[in-house]
Amino acid sequence: MAAVEELKDFINHLIKAKKNIRLYPENNPVYMKTLEEIYSYLKNLLEEEEDLVFHIKQFEILHDGEVIYKNEDKDESLALFFFKDGIRELRFKKGIPLDEVEDFLKIISTDFERQMVDDDIVTLMWERDFQYIQYVVDDTILIEDETYEEEAVRQVKKAVSGADVLKAYQEAFGIEKPSEVSIVPLTNEDIKNIVQQIEEEDEDKSLKLIHLLFEMLFYASGKGEYEELVRYIKETFNYAIGRGNIETVIYGLEKLRQSLQERIYPPEINSLLKGVEYYINSSQFIRLFGETLDAGVEFEEKDLYRLASLMSKESIPHLIAILGELQNISSRKTVIRILTEIGKKDLSLLAKGLHDRRWYVVRNIIYIMRQIGNRRIIDYITPLIRHPDKRVKKEVLSALGELGSAGTVQLLKDCLYDEDETVRITAVRSIGMLDSPLSKKVILETIQDKRFKDRSVAEKKEFFKVLSRWRDTDTVDYLISLLKRRSFFRKTRVEEMKAMAAYALGLIGAKEAKELLEKYRNSKNPLLRENIEFALTRIKNDVG
Amino acid sequence: MMWDDKGEEYIKESQHLINQLAVLIRTCLIHSTENVAVLKAIERFLEIIHSFLQENESLRIDLIGEFFYINETRVKYPLEYLLNFDYLSREFRRRELGTVVFYPNVTKEAIKTFISAFIKSGYSNTPYESLEAYLEKTDSIHIERLKKIQEEGEIDRRRIVKKTYFNAVSFTRGVMNKLRAGEKVSIKKAKRIIESMVDMILQEEPLLIGMTAIKDYDDYTYHHSVNVSILSIAIGQKIGLHKKALTELGLVALFHDIGKMEIPKEILNKPTPFTEEEWQIVRRHPYWGARTILKLKGLEKSSILGAIVAFEHHMYYDHSGYPKVREPKALDFYSRIVAIADQYDAMTSSRVYARVPLPPDKALSVMMERAGTQIDPVLFKFFVNMVGVYPVGSLVLLDTKEMGLVYECNPLFADRPRVMIIVDSRGNKIDGYIVDLTEKDDSGRYIRSIVKTLDPNRYKVNLAEYLL
Numbered sequence A: 001m002a003a004v005e006e007l008k009d010f011i012n013h014l015i016k017a018k019k020n021i022r023l024y025p026e027n028n029p030v031y032m033k034t035l036e037e038i039y040s041y042l043k044n045l046l047e048e049e050e051d052l053v054f055h056i057k058q059f060e061i062l063h064d065g066e067v068i069y070k071n072e073d074k075d076e077s078l079a080l081f082f083f084k085d086g087i088r089e090l091r092f093k094k095g096i097p098l099d100e101v102e103d104f105l106k107i108i109s110t111d112f113e114r115q116m117v118d119d120d121i122v123t124l125m126w127e128r129d130f131q132y133i134q135y136v137v138d139d140t141i142l143i144e145d146e147t148y149e150e151e152a153v154r155q156v157k158k159a160v161s162g163a164d165v166l167k168a169y170q171e172a173f174g175i176e177k178p179s180e181v182s183i184v185p186l187t188n189e190d191i192k193n194i195v196q197q198i199e200e201e202d203e204d205k206s207l208k209l210i211h212l213l214f215e216m217l218f219y220a221s222g223k224g225e226y227e228e229l230v231r232y233i234k235e236t237f238n239y240a241i242g243r244g245n246i247e248t249v250i251y252g253l254e255k256l257r258q259s260l261q262e263r264i265y266p267p268e269i270n271s272l273l274k275g276v277e278y279y280i281n282s283s284q285f286i287r288l289f290g291e292t293l294d295a296g297v298e299f300e301e302k303d304l305y306r307l308a309s310l311m312s313k314e315s316i317p318h319l320i321a322i323l324g325e326l327q328n329i330s331s332r333k334t335v336i337r338i339l340t341e342i343g344k345k346d347l348s349l350l351a352k353g354l355h356d357r358r359w360y361v362v363r364n365i366i367y368i369m370r371q372i373g374n375r376r377i378i379d380y381i382t383p384l385i386r387h388p389d390k391r392v393k394k395e396v397l398s399a400l401g402e403l404g405s406a407g408t409v410q411l412l413k414d415c416l417y418d419e420d421e422t423v424r425i426t427a428v429r430s431i432g433m434l435d436s437p438l439s440k441k442v443i444l445e446t447i448q449d450k451r452f453k454d455r456s457v458a459e460k461k462e463f464f465k466v467l468s469r470w471r472d473t474d475t476v477d478y479l480i481s482l483l484k485r486r487s488f489f490r491k492t493r494v495e496e497m498k499a500m501a502a503y504a505l506g507l508i509g510a511k512e513a514k515e516l517l518e519k520y521r522n523s524k525n526p527l528l529r530e531n532i533e534f535a536l537t538r539i540k541n542d543v544g
Numbered sequence B: 001m002m003w004d005d006k007g008e009e010y011i012k013e014s015q016h017l018i019n020q021l022a023v024l025i026r027t028c029l030i031h032s033t034e035n036v037a038v039l040k041a042i043e044r045f046l047e048i049i050h051s052f053l054q055e056n057e058s059l060r061i062d063l064i065g066e067f068f069y070i071n072e073t074r075v076k077y078p079l080e081y082l083l084n085f086d087y088l089s090r091e092f093r094r095r096e097l098g099t100v101v102f103y104p105n106v107t108k109e110a111i112k113t114f115i116s117a118f119i120k121s122g123y124s125n126t127p128y129e130s131l132e133a134y135l136e137k138t139d140s141i142h143i144e145r146l147k148k149i150q151e152e153g154e155i156d157r158r159r160i161v162k163k164t165y166f167n168a169v170s171f172t173r174g175v176m177n178k179l180r181a182g183e184k185v186s187i188k189k190a191k192r193i194i195e196s197m198v199d200m201i202l203q204e205e206p207l208l209i210g211m212t213a214i215k216d217y218d219d220y221t222y223h224h225s226v227n228v229s230i231l232s233i234a235i236g237q238k239i240g241l242h243k244k245a246l247t248e249l250g251l252v253a254l255f256h257d258i259g260k261m262e263i264p265k266e267i268l269n270k271p272t273p274f275t276e277e278e279w280q281i282v283r284r285h286p287y288w289g290a291r292t293i294l295k296l297k298g299l300e301k302s303s304i305l306g307a308i309v310a311f312e313h314h315m316y317y318d319h320s321g322y323p324k325v326r327e328p329k330a331l332d333f334y335s336r337i338v339a340i341a342d343q344y345d346a347m348t349s350s351r352v353y354a355r356v357p358l359p360p361d362k363a364l365s366v367m368m369e370r371a372g373t374q375i376d377p378v379l380f381k382f383f384v385n386m387v388g389v390y391p392v393g394s395l396v397l398l399d400t401k402e403m404g405l406v407y408e409c410n411p412l413f414a415d416r417p418r419v420m421i422i423v424d425s426r427g428n429k430i431d432g433y434i435v436d437l438t439e440k441d442d443s444g445r446y447i448r449s450i451v452k453t454l455d456p457n458r459y460k461v462n463l464a465e466y467l468l
């Protein structure tokens, strides 16, 4: 028999555990320690007895007739906590496994006040179906009307009081034997069929509900009922999107569109339905969508595309708004994909996002515009070339490189002298992509500028790489002249330029420079040697 | 195998054990005990036995009621093994075998002896005694006779079942009244009540189903709701839904006719058939029901399911019922279950749609004709296997010239239920006592069999007098 002190101690720990399990996540050390503690308490107590039984009174918990806990505080009392749902006895059996202890603790630490649950402790314990925890429940708390049973029995007995058993018996011999229902035994096929149906049951039946709500509209009469049903349609959208069930929303919207087109409902219903159609573009709905995304729900590409095609341009500002608020990169990517679709419907609305105070929103919008690929965006994004954030600037440069025309080079020129190296590199790449005579001119000018030598090798290499796009004799001659340059002062700098020239000649595959390149094969400068080697290999392979 | 954690794995292993025993017996019926298939089955069976014996001094298999117990823990009913479980419990019963205990010294040879004894005893007129004789020298296996459920305890069980049933009805009446008055309704309480019914069905299914056979209440609507809930849960249990799903099913079944609240009582409780106008009103109750449920609970899992079932329960499997819809979609799985329970209860009572009630066996044969058109054929098959050829409440004449009411169906012998005898063979009315139609005399012949069925409503004879 367990000592009273031990049991009191156990109850105190149970009370502590009830709080800890609620407060800490499963992987937290406090959670794990709490669980292990209760488990080992139970194990110890069950060493001595087969079953550990607690009797529950309103404010007291008893073991073997002895009070081991007493608390009359309505909010705090553990006894009352069990008592109020009808539990009168709790029994832990020997051999109780850890997972049952854990689930028991989880159940008693449910915040029944805060979480809007339709379950009480008894329901939760019942559903869990413990093998090693038993409880006795007093169901009289469920009794609605104590007199009902008596009354109903009286009614029935009165109704059957005219029973004529003997008449039935006499007539029984006269009647013919009726045909019977033949029992078809269940086959494995039947069982497989049912198992499959049970497995395919949807957790979320909102799609069917939407379907039926549209059918119910045919039975509705009067404004009140119309409004009620259409409100349920809207709420089903919220319900579904909150659970990541985008199929329901798409199905509902398609159904809605179709019914509006075919005018199958009276005009009053149509105008209400238009409200729902508009609703999915609202800030409220889009925010719900965003919350679902941030909760980690992922959607299929084709569904997102479908949803985007059903949304209208009114959604653009709200989508931009959540773009700035979402926590996860993957959720932002999803919104970007949707905006890429919807943005096409109104570039000027999309462009409003370019004035957002958050640099990443601006950059995302430019990225979206790049994906859309319409030349009209140049006008919107060009002013942002002077945006204070270099990440935005680079996105603009890339976009202009892809979509700009020869005239754009003039705009990008200044960026070749930006204070940030990565901006300068992006600029030179974009200028290269624009591929106009002016591009080449601007790049050559920059390389020849006296400030150029002070730039890093990596940056220089980018410039020469871009320059190598032009394979004309002019370029080759220029590069050869660089390679021939002699160096007395600042030898390293000059040799760096020679190395770059060799690199570019290699990229071009200029055979005419082969002889000259070979001269430097044994240069003491490793950078030069390395690039000479690169160039010679390229030229040789080109010929071969 | 060790089970530090007697969770899933233990449950699975228990199911395997029962299944493997059935497999073993069936294999032995086809092959000799030296056949490879038999030897393999024995080896597998021994393996499972030994994994249990590592933890316990002995392995005890009991058949109590409809369920097997292993070392006093009930084995959950696995759908994939349903046929084998049914087979094994039938064979145990045939031999009046209730318990088999295996001890650690059990060998392959002992198992062989047991299996052949089991099979041979099946041909004996006194199967249990011959089984006992065959096993006399086998000390590693011990058997016990099947215990008859005691009559005394039965009165107590009946009292609890009645309490659960009437409480559910009065709760339902309370819910409807509250809704009419525009008051709030507690779903917590509804759930608890359904849970107590699910428990009853797991333990006392025949008795609770017996309660659904009594129809003569003044306000039948509430009883109908509870009956449909009970029958739906029973179907759900038969097809292997887990406890939580059974509660959901029971809950939506309880509320399937909630839309009838809107039908004027004069129409609803009218003794004569409905006029066309009245029918038009009655046919709106699925529409009203779906709306009421959504209004009651807002949108969440159980109200969505409830609204779907309320709207679809009269649509019929082939959409030939009502309400008619523009774009028919397959009925929800739960709607199809509730529809079967609903049709059966409605047909066998006089008050649901103001028509003449059918005797239970007639109702079943009408439904049989509808299987595949108005009714889901596969689910109906499960239903018939559950209620039997002569459902509870059927009035039957026996070959012994006794007359009785079917009291409990026997899931293993669809045409051999337990019957309450109300008229003896000399034609005297007597206080009901219960007989089991599977009982045999010394020569192995059934003592009693059903020869005819009568319409209990015609003579106002029903179980009420005896059950309540």
Ligand SMILES: [Fe+2]
Residues within 6 Å of the ligand: B256, B257, B285, B313, B314
């Ligand atoms: Fe109905």
Ligand SMILES: [Fe+2]
Residues within 6 Å of the ligand: B224, B228, B256, B257, B342, B346
């Ligand atoms: Fe009904």
